[in-house]
Amino acid sequence: MAEKNKLIIENAIKLFSTNSISSTSIQDIATESGISKGAFYLHFKSKDALVVAIIDYYSDLITSCIQKSDYDDLAPRKQYNQKLTDLFEFIIQHKDFILVQMKDPSIPLTDEMKSSLKRVTYKMTQFHQTYLTEMYGHQIKPFLWDLTLIIDGLFHSYTKFLIHAPVVEIRILVPYILERVDSIVEGLKPDDALLKEEQIAAALSDFFEVDDSISVSATLHEIRNVIRDSEKKDELFISIDMLEEESQKTQPRLPIIQGMLLNLRNEPGIQKLIQRLVTHYQLNDSLFND
Structure with missing residues (x-):
């Protein structure tokens, strides 16, 4: 990505997290980035195009975080622990991106924005499901979607809390979350699956755009x-x-x-x-x- 585009994206995120997307003008972004309003349009054709670029920018950073090969020599559980730790740390470091979503949860989304968000959701779901299967074996297949939503919910809830109150060390939090998932898995019975593959298959396109x-x-x-x-x-x-x-x-x-x-x-x-x-x-x- 061109350095000027990256500068505009990062300045826009800073302004959006403070003032909301709707309350931030292109002139505000241009001024914060040290360029003219006309120069802004040389990089992004509109504010919507900038928002799509922001989503893609952070999606690429998150993808790099969860696909890094630094831990490939570790057992799956240790890999997952390390990558979840890195992911928490990355998100806290870039908390302005999360604050934007909290400030403007109902912002009208274009089709391109929806597509970009679906790709992020897909990547995270694949990440969780791959490691859950590796950790607990194929016997958890009937419960895979339930477990994915449970751990995703825990991850997002703690993320939102830590952004405002960083009172727990991430290196302690991640093993704690995995131990809670262990407890859930231990208590599952064959008939406990709530979300079955055949039930949700038809709805997947509403949530994911497969990369x-x-x-x-x-x-x-x-x-x-x-x-x-x-x-x-x-x-x-x-x-x-x-x-x-x-x-x-x-x-x-x-x-x-x-x-x-x-x-x-x-x-x-x-x-x-x-x-x-x-x-x-x-x-x-x-x-x-x-």
């Missing part, structure tokens, strides 16, 4: 963790490495992707994950169903 690159990345991450204890893991990890490399390309080579998925298909516990990628890349289903 395909994140979907593929999260799926491959999930596969890697399922096969971590396999005797053939070194061989299988090579296939996953190649899949990750192809998924980052503008035009992934489908024959390479198909070949690598065929290398993985007989490994126990990942058939549904493989099928997710087969569907995503529109590969020949019959090759994976014999």
